Amino acid sequence: MIIQKSKGKTIATEVPCGVEFKMIGKTMFGLEEILADELRACGAKDIELLTRAVSFVGDMRVLYRANYTCRTALAILKPFAEFEANDDQELYDNVYKIKWEKMLDVDGTFMIDSTTSGEVFTHSYYAALKTKDAICDRMRRMFNRRPSIDTENADFKINLHIVDNHVTLLLNSSGESLHKRGYRQGVGVAPINEVLAAGMIKLAGWKCDCNFYDPMCGSGTLLIEAAMMANNIPAQYYRHENFAFKRWGEFNIAEWKSVKEQEDRKIGSGDFDCEIWGNDIDMGVLKQAEQNLQYTKLHKDVMLYHGSFEDQEPPEGRTLIVTNPPYGERIKVEDLNNLYTKLGDTFKNLYGERCEVWLITSDFEAMKHIGLHPSKKIQLYNGALDCRLLKFELYSGSKKTKMED
Numbered sequence: 001m002i003i004q005k006s007k008g009k010t011i012a013t014e015v016p017c018g019v020e021f022k023m024i025g026k027t028m029f030g031l032e033e034i035l036a037d038e039l040r041a042c043g044a045k046d047i048e049l050l051t052r053a054v055s056f057v058g059d060m061r062v063l064y065r066a067n068y069t070c071r072t073a074l075a076i077l078k079p080f081a082e083f084e085a086n087d088d089q090e091l092y093d094n095v096y097k098i099k100w101e102k103m104l105d106v107d108g109t110f111m112i113d114s115t116t117s118g119e120v121f122t123h124s125y126y127a128a129l130k131t132k133d134a135i136c137d138r139m140r141r142m143f144n145r146r147p148s149i150d151t152e153n154a155d156f157k158i159n160l161h162i163v164d165n166h167v168t169l170l171l172n173s174s175g176e177s178l179h180k181r182g183y184r185q186g187v188g189v190a191p192i193n194e195v196l197a198a199g200m201i202k203l204a205g206w207k208c209d210c211n212f213y214d215p216m217c218g219s220g221t222l223l224i225e226a227a228m229m230a231n232n233i234p235a236q237y238y239r240h241e242n243f244a245f246k247r248w249g250e251f252n253i254a255e256w257k258s259v260k261e262q263e264d265r266k267i268g269s270g271d272f273d274c275e276i277w278g279n280d281i282d283m284g285v286l287k288q289a290e291q292n293l294q295y296t297k298l299h300k301d302v303m304l305y306h307g308s309f310e311d312q313e314p315p316e317g318r319t320l321i322v323t324n325p326p327y328g329e330r331i332k333v334e335d336l337n338n339l340y341t342k343l344g345d346t347f348k349n350l351y352g353e354r355c356e357v358w359l360i361t362s363d364f365e366a367m368k369h370i371g372l373h374p375s376k377k378i379q380l381y382n383g384a385l386d387c388r389l390l391k392f393e394l395y396s397g398s399k400k401t402k403m404e405d
């Protein structure tokens with residue numbers, strides 16, 4: 001183990017650059033395969049799909065690249081301890097044995113995120129509390145004081161993962177969740193999570209080879225994610241290099257800079273020659289979309305229109321439409337059903353066969369009012385909401401869609 005001094009903090013590191021180790025990429029339900037593809041493109045090996053996560057092997061360059069470029073990762077975690085525990089005391093004792101004094105700064109901050117499954121540990125909060133006590137007790141024994149807890153912006157984010165009696169401790173190399181891209185200037189009424197937005201576009205199979213349209217764009221998340229893809233802008237380009245791994249002793253600034261420069265050189269290198277535009281009925285959220293676009297300097301690539309979707313010029317040319325209509329938390333049921341009917345009518349009557357529509361919703365009742373059969377249904381979650389991403393293939397003439405499944 002190599003111990004390095006970093007900004008006055010003593011932090012342990014076992015991984016010089018070039019040495020490979022196992023990592024976990026966290027994502028949302030339904031996006032595991034998409035994340036696996038993104039990790040493969042970062043040079044990851046031994047990729048395995050898990051639930052809401054992907055395990056893989058790589059070196060520190062892979063860790064840096066995965067953090068910087070993967071659009072569907074929420075966090076990249078690095079396991080550092082594994083053991084078995086059959087009760088609280090065994091959990092405490094095993095955590096206590098870890099040389100935390102070599103990892104944590106006694107004057108710094110940490111937090112624990114925990115997930116438990118199985119019958120041994122049934123309360124993840126309690127398991128996290130035991131773990132925190134063991135860490136603090138050891139640090140207090142060593143230094144007569146202990147690091148503080150910070151649940152917002154801790155120096156060290158530790159993940160505690162327990163399945164039955166198998167305990168894994170992982171360091172979160174990302175820090176703040178990677179869905180926080182840094183481009184949001186204002187927040188719309190119901191902005192979609194950036195990771196989910198990127199995942200939907202990738203599930204729709206967009207290769208940046210046709211137009212992209214969101215008829216209910218709100219603050220513009222889907223449009224910005226699409227424009228970033230079209231321009232090869234890394235997922236975290238606007239995050240101002242805010243990553244937890246930069247506070248680790250093993251942080252190799254030269255390797256990080258070289259990875260970042262390699263990725264930044266690709267910006268604008270694609271041959272995207274199509275149009276991206278959005279529309280919304282609410283001027284307030286459109287202003288937020290405009291602010292976000294100005295901030296990202298993507299305003300020249302994305303057009304915004306104001307009005308109800310059925311009053312807009314229908315798309316011309318081959319167009320992928322990806323959208324998330326209102327879900328109904330703030331809208332009366334009959335109004336929502338009418339809105340979905342109007343959506344289906346607009347797809348059928350105005351959009352031609354060169355359009356493909358992908359729509360996410362958690363309102364399974366309103367969904368029926370679209371009056372079209374989806375050719376694909378993919379289960380996703382928007383926060384805790386069980387959703388379906390529906391694909392509609394449009395056929396002019398018949399004004400119907402065929403059913404695949």
Ligand SMILES: C[S@@+](CC[C@H](N)C(=O)[O-])C[C@H]1O[C@@H](n2cnc3c(N)ncnc32)[C@H](O)[C@@H]1O
Nearest residue numbers: 188191192216218219221280281282308309326
């Ligand atoms: C769930 S929000 C979309 C959020 C958006 N994806 C974002 O990330 O900010 C649904 C949007 O549909 C818009 N909307 C509702 N009815 C509409 C209509 N008839 N025509 C166009 N937009 C409409 C709302 O104003 C709202 O911004």
